[in-house]
Amino acid sequence: MLRSPRIASLVSPNNAAILRARALRQLPSARERAIQYASQVSRGPHTLRKRPQVAGALRNSNWRHLSHTPILLSPGKQVLKIRSRTLNFVYRAAAWLGISVTVASAGIISFFLYDASTYREDLSHRDIQISDLALNPKLGGPKNLPIAEVLMDDEDDADMERQQNKPRLVILGGGWGSVALIKELRVEDYHITLISPTNYFLFTPMLPSATVGTLELRSLAEPIRRIVSDIKGHFIKARAEGVEFSEKLVEVSQVGADGKRTHFYLPYDKLVIGVGSTTNPYGVKGLDNCNFLKDLDDARKIKHKILNNLEAASLPTTSEEERKRLLSFVVCGGGPTGVEFAAELFDLLNEDLTQYFPRLIRNEVSVHLIQSRGHILNTYDEAVSKYAEDRFSRDQVQVLTNSRVKEVRPDKILFTQQDENGETITKELPMGFCLWSTGVSQTDFSKNVAQTLGDNQKNKRALETDSHLRLIGAPLGDVYAIGDCSTVQNNVAENLVSFLNNLAYEKGKDPKTMHIEFDEWIKAWTPHSAPIPTSLGTSEAPR
Ligand SMILES: Cc1cc2nc3c(=O)[nH]c(=O)nc-3n(C[C@H](O)[C@H](O)[C@H](O)COP(=O)(O)OP(=O)(O)OC[C@H]3O[C@@H](n4cnc5c(N)ncnc54)[C@H](O)[C@@H]3O)c2cc1C
DSSP: OTTOHHHHHHSOHHHHHHHHHHHHHHHHHHHHHHHHHHHHHOSSHHHHHTOHHHHHHHHHSOHHHHHHSOEEEETTEEEEOOOOHHHHHHHHHHHHHHHHHHHHHHHHHHHHHHHHHHOOOOGGGTSOOOOHHHHSOOEETTTTEEBOOSOTTTTSSHHHHHHTTSOEEEEEOOSHHHHHHHHHSOGGGSEEEEEESSSEEEOGGGHHHHHTTSSOGGGGEEEHHHHHHHTTOEEEEOEEEEEEGGGTEEEEEEEOTTSOEEEEEEEOSEEEEOOOOEEOOTTOBTGGGSBOOSSHHHHHHHHHHHHHHHHHHTSTTSOHHHHHHHTEEEEEOOSHHHHHHHHHHHHIIIIISTTTSOHHHHHHOEEEEEOSSSSTTTTSOHHHHHHHHHHHHHTTEEEEOSEEEEEEOSSEEEEEEEOTTSOEEEEEEEOSEEEEOOOEEOOHHHHHHHHHTGGGOOOSSSEEEOTTOBBTTOGGGOEEEOGGGEEEOOOHHHHHHHHHHHHHHHHTOOTTTOOOOHHHHHHHHGGGGSOOOSSGGGSOOOO
8 A cells, every 4th residue: 555656755654654553453353344244145265256345355354364364253263264275276176077077967868868869770770671583683695694683782772662663774884984974864764783893983184193102092083882872873893794785685794702703694774885995005015014004003003113113223232234224114105194104203203202212313213205106195286295295305204206116025125216218127125114005995895895796896996886875786776885985986978877777677677678768768867866965064964
């Protein structure tokens, strides 16, 4: 109180002493009054806190002194002992603990009550309805194989049951073409079964990045079962072997639990072939010494091979010649996949790995790209091709154009080039790693289908379709081919002949002797001239 400079200047030292004495005289009575009141209305400091007048009175008095001193209202009788700070803390902690335990218990009890009131027993686990035909398919077809007319999950839920009697759409392949079709189709109109030997959809554009570790391999794959179950479809992990067009059966095979390959038929009303393509060997010898880049497994193998070569090259026992060979990376094929991979590989070797491997390795790494044509990316715009060539030349990626690989040996590549006199000379390139990405050709299944359709399928690279993507030569127009395995035939004359062949088949006549009137011609042609979905995303969904 006397610390205020204004008051201090007004009072003399004597006055100050008098004031202090008065204040001290008044203090016990104020304290006693406060304690008396407190003893009537409360039992501890917590309660006092809620009553401001009491708290204020105690604050004005010497609270610290009070908390340690037993207070006597009448001589010899202790009425209130205010707790020490430690006790106070323990008291509060116990109170909070009690509250927390009560709230948590209430929560747990509520949860169990809710759970008990909402629980529904799923009887489907106990009593699964399944047709006998799904487990014991009857035999039939030209090869007398089991025919999977009913599938195991046909009656799994009400939606599946509803689709059971819809037209059977069988899709072969789980790649870009098939998944795009599923996404755009009116799925409720069909009983859909997808067949593929791989049970994931692969995001191929990022595959080259995954080989060098820029991306995790698993981030490129989406389980096909998830995609198919979203549309209440069915998935069978198997390989299509052939089609019995006359009986509308697809022959599929899969390796059973005993390791043996078993074959069976799957009936269809409509069949879509989207089996993609395979690497084109171009009749070159020794491709088993190469790596390929088509799926996740290929990417994994490439990654291991690159790292193994670098480790082997870093050994003190590796000769200089062997080190150079191990560090010679060759890409055969100057198309988009080859070029993209060469660029990713260059980045990996020059930017990422050099910090972990001896500097000598960096100096001896070489990347080569062999291209049979005059330029890389020759199917793209000239500017794109030139940009890629300039970039590779700056980065010291050797591009060998007009070069044809003759043979791939375990330690070198033999290729031919034309010299300035136009003569073919054979050259050798030592290699420790070779990627073969020279283009695509038909899968065995596509070849089989083409063979079954005989003269109707003349293209050796892909299955030919009409402009509605219907497989040419397949009777009844209920088989389609999409994606890499197919090509739209643009030969008008051949289209016309194929149309007349189909017409004759429908009428049960011999196409060579069939006569057709103009009116008949118009009538037969009209359904084929309906607008077609040229772009799935922008047109009506196909039926
Ligand atoms: C490394 C790489 C990068 C690429 N980058 C690009 C790009 O950036 N842009 C681009 O437009 N294209 C790119 N492509 C090409 C693109 O991936 C293909 O054009 C596309 O995958 C073709 O789709 P698809 O459905 O016809 O065949 P795919 O996607 O190859 O799918 C074929 C499916 O059929 C299945 N299958 C195979 N045989 C059978 C059988 N007998 N029975 C049943 N199923 C079978 C396969 O398992 C697979 O699921 C790239 C390709 C590769 C390899």
